[in-house]
Amino acid sequence: METREYDVVVIGGGPAGENAAQYAVEGVEVDGRAMSSAIIERELLGGECSYWACMPSKALLRPIAVADLTGDLDGVSTAHVAPKALLERRDYWVSHYDDAGQDTWADGAGIAVVRGAGRLVGERTIRVTSSTGDVEVVARRAVVIATGSEPVVPPMYADALPWGSRDATGVVEVPDRLVVVGGGVVACEAAIWMSALGSDVTLVVRDQRLLGRTEPFAGEAVLAGLRERGITVHLGTEVSDVRRESPEATGIGKVHGGTVTLSTTAGEIVADELLLSIGRTPRLDDLGLDSVGLTADDVKAGRLPEWLHAIGDASGGPPLTHWGKHQARVIGARIAAAAAGEVAWEPDREAPVPQVVFSDPEVASVGMTEAEARDAGHDVVVSRVPTSSAAGTGLLRDTVVGDSQIVVDASTHLLLGATFVGVEAGELVHAATVAIVGDVPVHVLRHAVASYPTASELWLRLLEELPPSFRTPPPA
């Protein structure tokens, strides 16, 4: 069998893996020789994010948001979604499911791409299996696991061949009636584009609220937004049985057989397709972890030998592209520094994780919710204002919905968390991320002047709503 050797070998070419392969070796020379890296990829280079997750979902949601906006702005004619053109836009943004562009990028960055499924067979050694035969790939210095995650499908659902997120983002046949199980991020985003494409959408949510990890007021605003679109949402509803007439694996985005019937605590729900979106789990099976004496739990807990690293969804951390890419930069710098006999500089604590949900209204958050901050023992002060309450936000639409909130530590005046709901939420949250990472107390943040009339002036409103004692440093 052919053996190839590189300094760094990354299993999985999603956004996390690609960044790790680049950062671990870029500009690094050891013993007068440039460091080398390889990515092992069994599907499309670019990963879930590029073809079946972030890119297609956002490509579908943006025109819908723009059409909605024109319906809510005097002085402009209302635009309407054109389903065929919307799917063509999706196809453009996923490069028609062709990864030639990513191949060109890897080539330009000097990263080797080994096609096939990678499996550890010993320390720093990976067997890559493909239709053209097996190759052994050896890492001189480090192996990075970046194999992503896959949707959770409990046995009760498996025989019905439900849609997963790949089917929703890759939709080809629009079912007349779509039932979505789950009330998280995928459900709240996919319900919007499936409804805009013409499906009659029903959400079945086990919890009493949507987007359970965010502030309750955010989930309430998204619930109202979905219902306003004519989407039915059953909260606090358990599914006890799933039946489907003639299930058939017809392919991604096509209807997978006959009528689906769900028995639920809200009654029987009949639909033409079922989208199951109840979370994802790290993809660590079939990776040969046992060959090096490890289990999936070791990977998720970070109990790894010094030559092995895990990043992105596979690491069990927050399953978000930007977080995986951040981990890749940190791990990449560690590998590069170690090769040079140095230790990479890192801040003394982990960065807060921001997330933007591209629902309607949009929800963006970073750091702790109020409840999480109190549970962690902080004495907190909270400021919440309507997102419409700055001139800059008010001007953006005729109807600005949602609230925005900051959570502040009462003794240090440091920001612990922030949540924005509504227009420009995804852009407004970055200032909060910067303030948290930079330890900027709110009495200093007041002096970061936002231009009038921009959405960022909402920060002024949030800071003004804090008690006056938060305008000067806390007593020593």
Ligand SMILES: Cc1cc2nc3c(=O)[nH]c(=O)nc-3n(C[C@H](O)[C@H](O)[C@H](O)COP(=O)(O)OP(=O)(O)OC[C@H]3O[C@@H](n4cnc5c(N)ncnc54)[C@H](O)[C@@H]3O)c2cc1C
């Ligand atoms: C519908 C949807 C929308 C999303 N939208 C957003 C968003 O807007 N913003 C955001 O931040 N996040 C979003 N996410 C999450 C985001 O997609 C993931 O966090 C991200 O893709 C994780 O990147 P990764 O590199 O860790 O893994 P992946 O992107 O899953 O890539 C892993 C790669 O590893 C390959 N692989 C796996 N096993 C092997 C093996 N044994 N050998 C070789 N190759 C292997 C796979 O083929 C894949 O290409 C979304 C997720 C979904 C489902």
Ligand SMILES: NC(=O)c1ccc[n+]([C@@H]2O[C@H](COP(=O)([O-])OP(=O)(O)OC[C@H]3O[C@@H](n4cnc5c(N)ncnc54)[C@H](O)[C@@H]3O)[C@@H](O)[C@H]2O)c1
């Ligand atoms: N804009 C974005 O950043 C974005 C968009 C889509 C997905 N994602 C990522 O993808 C991940 C997966 O998304 P998701 O929506 O599948 O998961 P999620 O964790 O966001 O939501 C899962 C939902 O399913 C429910 N649930 C869990 N187990 C259940 C069960 N057995 N029966 C019924 N309901 C159950 C939960 O209560 C929750 O409502 C997210 O964690 C997110 O990080 C991010």
